[in-house]
Amino acid sequence: MGEFTFWEENMAGGQEEKEKFSRFVHMRHSVEPLIRLGERRRYPKNTVLIRAGEVPSCCYLVLSGQVVAVKETEEGNELFFYVMEENSLCGEANALFARPLPVLFRTTMPSELVRIDKDVLRRAIETDPSLSMAILECMADKFFEAMDENEKIKSHQAAWLLCDLLITFAKRYGIGYDGKILIHKRLSIEYMTNLLGVNRATTVRSIRALKDMNLLENINGFYCIRSIEQLKRHQEHLA
Numbered sequence: 001m002g003e004f005t006f007w008e009e010n011m012a013g014g015q016e017e018k019e020k021f022s023r024f025v026h027m028r029h030s031v032e033p034l035i036r037l038g039e040r041r042r043y044p045k046n047t048v049l050i051r052a053g054e055v056p057s058c059c060y061l062v063l064s065g066q067v068v069a070v071k072e073t074e075e076g077n078e079l080f081f082y083v084m085e086e087n088s089l090c091g092e093a094n095a096l097f098a099r100p101l102p103v104l105f106r107t108t109m110p111s112e113l114v115r116i117d118k119d120v121l122r123r124a125i126e127t128d129p130s131l132s133m134a135i136l137e138c139m140a141d142k143f144f145e146a147m148d149e150n151e152k153i154k155s156h157q158a159a160w161l162l163c164d165l166l167i168t169f170a171k172r173y174g175i176g177y178d179g180k181i182l183i184h185k186r187l188s189i190e191y192m193t194n195l196l197g198v199n200r201a202t203t204v205r206s207i208r209a210l211k212d213m214n215l216l217e218n219i220n221g222f223y224c225i226r227s228i229e230q231l232k233r234h235q236e237h238l239a
Helices: 014-018 031-037 092-097 118-127 129-155 158-173 189-196 200-212 228-238
Strands: 039-043 048-050 058-064 067-072 078-084 104-107 111-117 174-177 180-183 216-219 222-225
Touching (some): 031 058, 031 111, 058 092, 078 189, 092 118, 092 129, 118 129, 129 158, 158 174, 158 180, 158 189, 158 200, 158 222, 158 228, 189 200, 200 216
Antiparallel strands (some): 039 111, 048 104, 058 111, 067 078, 174 180, 180 222, 216 222
16 A cells, blocks of 8 residues: 555644544543543453443543444434544543433443543542643533534435545544545444444445545545545535
């Protein structure tokens, strides 16, 4: 496939936009103090950390790997509300305020996490205002992202949502490749279907349509956006 060069210059919007990834919410500050509060543990793929309906006694900070917040739809499919990777915190609000979780947290790959007991976290928040503000900011980010995603799902069809998802992946994982943007992460149909909240056939059909328009291709198992600007214009046309 050749040597990759990380793509940074070709996406419009500046640094603030680059750091804002839909459904990818992470701690912006005070990560090191959180690491010191808990115990590092390694979890295999598909480990359920907290089940829906439980009041968690701890929260988790992701050091590596991936954790998803999952809810089953009325059609029996899974919907990924959040994708939590490096420096993401999960379960903190429900642990601190003793609220049952409406979603299930599980790993999607081997992951290293820091398990933080709720009482330890509460004492740290009471004594460290900067940590308190960092966690409050993370909770607010999740709330606003959830509102944004809910509005997108209500306002747009699957084809538009797929374009939006691909642009998000391009921002987070995109690297320059022969004048194109290669999404340097393996993305299965099932994974994208769960993020979109649609059925598998709809995802397959939407991907095929983008390929037929020469907007998307596969290179050695990775999706590649042939022109990010053309993909954006197509998305605007679908709105």
